[in-house]
Amino acid sequence: MVQSLVHMLHNMVLKVPDAEAIIYGETRVTYEQLWLTSLSVAHLLSKQNLQKHDRIAILLENSPEYVATYYGAQAAGGVAVGLNTAAKARDLENWIRHSGATWLFADASHTELSNLIQACGKDIKIVLVGENNTIHTEFTWNNIVNSKNKEFDLSNVTNSNDPAAIIYTSGTTGNPKGVTLSNKNLVTNIESILAYLKLTENDRILNVLPFYYTYGNSILHTHLAVGGSIILENSMMYPHRVLEKMVSEKVTGFSGVPSTFALLLGRTNLRDYDLSTVRYMTQAGGPMPPANIEQLLEAVPHIQFFVMYGQTEASARLTYLPPDKIFEKLGSVGIPIPGVEIEIHDEHNKVVNEGVTGEICARGENIMLGYWNDPESTKQVIKNGWLHTGDLAHVDSDGFLYIDGRSSDMIKSGANRISPKEIEEVIAELKEVLEVAVVGAPDNILGQIIKAVIVLRPGENLDTKDVKAYCKRNLADYKIPKLIDFTDTIPKTASGKIQRYKLQEQYK
C-alpha cells in the first residue's frame, strides 16, 4: 500500500508531470504545477513551525487552490479540514474551534469571512485566496505560491495510522461530528474504488460535487492517484452548461447524487449531446429511483453505471453494484467493495438472516479512526471493530444489499446530510417559539426537503418569512426549511423525546 495521499500524488507527478490534473474555467493545472503549489503551501506551513498533526482549515470552493492546500497541508504533516463553504459563520467557528485548527486558508470573497475572522480573533493564522479590500492578513495566496523549490522532505507526512483529514458532518453547537480519517483509511478506500472503477491516467471526470464532502473528496483523490484529469464545474444550476462541458472536454466519467441525475433527466435531453467519450457514471448519496436509472441508461446505453453506497465514516465507499447487474438487481446498492466486510445486525447485535431488515454494519481498513475529540460518540458507532451505520437494509440470497431506510434521524436532501437538531437549535432561539421539530418530507428532485413544525408561545405571532430569514442568517441555505407548519402540539414520547417518525408519517 502507498503510504499516503501525498505519496500517491507524488508518484503521478513523477510519472505524468505534464498531464492535466485540474481544469477550472480557463485554468489548466498540470501535475507538476499542482505539486509545486502544494509544496509552496507546505514550505510556508513548515517555516511557520507547523507541528505534526496540527489542523489546517480550508474554506475554499472546489478549485486548484483547494487541492494544493489540501495536499500541501498533509505534506507538511498537518491534518486537512475541508469546511463546508455554504455554512454560516457560527458553524464555521464551531468547527474551527472544535478541530483546534491553527491555520485557515479562505476564499477572500467568502460572505461570512469578516464575521468568522471577528469570531476567531487572533487564535488562527489566515491565508486569503483572492482579493479583499477590507480584510488584510499577514499571508496571501499570491505571496506564498511563488516558491520554485521542488525539494521537500516527505518524511513530514503523518504516519499512515495517524489522523490526516477531518470531515465535519454536522454542526450542532454541543456536538459537532468531525470524522477523522488516517492516510491508511483514505488510501485503502481509494485502492478499493480503483479496483472496480478501473480508472487510468486517460480518465477525465467532470466533477460537480464539493470536495468538502466525502463523495467529492473521494473523486478528487481517486483521479489524482492514477494521473487522471478533474474538470471542475461548481454548480448544477444550468445542466445544459454541464453537458456542453462534458462534450467539449471529452470526459470519460461523471458522478452525481440522485438530484444531479434528476436535474439532467428533467431539464435536458441527453440524446442531444455527443457523450460517446463517457465510459462510466457513478451515483451515491442516497437512493436513486429505479425509473431514473432506467431512463438514464436508455439515453446513454453505452456507459457503465455504478450505483454505490457509503458513509463519511467509511472514508467514502462501502458497496457498489457491478454495472452488469444493474437491471437484474435494480434497487440494490450492490456488494461490499474489496477489503470491506458487511453484516446486517439486529437490535441485539446478532447477524440477521437473508431478507430480514437490520442495521448495516461494516468493517475494514477504511473505517474512520473516530470522531475528533469525541470518544463517547465514537463508541456509539464503532463497536467491537464494526461501524454501525444507522442505515437499515436487507441482503438477498445472492448477497446483494438493499437499503430499507435509516434508523437515525438524519435528513438527506440533495448531496447534503443534515441533522434536524442543528435546525431545531437555531429556530428555538426565536423568542416566540415554544418548541420545534424538524423532519424530512419527500421531494421528487432532492429526495427529501426540510420541514419545520413549530409550536408558538401563547399570545405570540410569527411569520414563516421571519423564521426563514432567521435561518438564513444562521444556517447554510440548504438547511433552511422549505416548509413550515405552525401547530398546537408536537408528538413526543413519555420521556419528552420528539417522535419524528410520527411527524414524518403525516408528510408521506
Added chain:
Amino acid sequence: MAVEQKVREYILENYLFTDDQSTLKNEDSFLEKGIIDSTGILEVIYFIEEDFAIKVSDEEMVPENLDSVNNIVKFIEKKQNAG
C-alpha cells in the same frame, strides 16, 4: 404590476426572506451571490411559467435568461413580445 417589480418581489420573498429592497440589486448574479441554487432555479422557472403564462424550454434554461433580475425581465419581455 410591472414585470421587474414582480420578479424582485418573488426573489426577495422566496430566497432572501425580506422586504428590504436594498438586499437585491437587479444585476446581482444568482449563481455567484449564492441567492438561488440548482433546485431553486426550477422554482423560478415554474414562477415565470405560471405568473407570466410563458413556456420556458429546456434550451432556454441558461444564465443569460435566468441568472439575475435584469436577465429574467429581459427574457420575459422578449418572450411576451414574440408571443
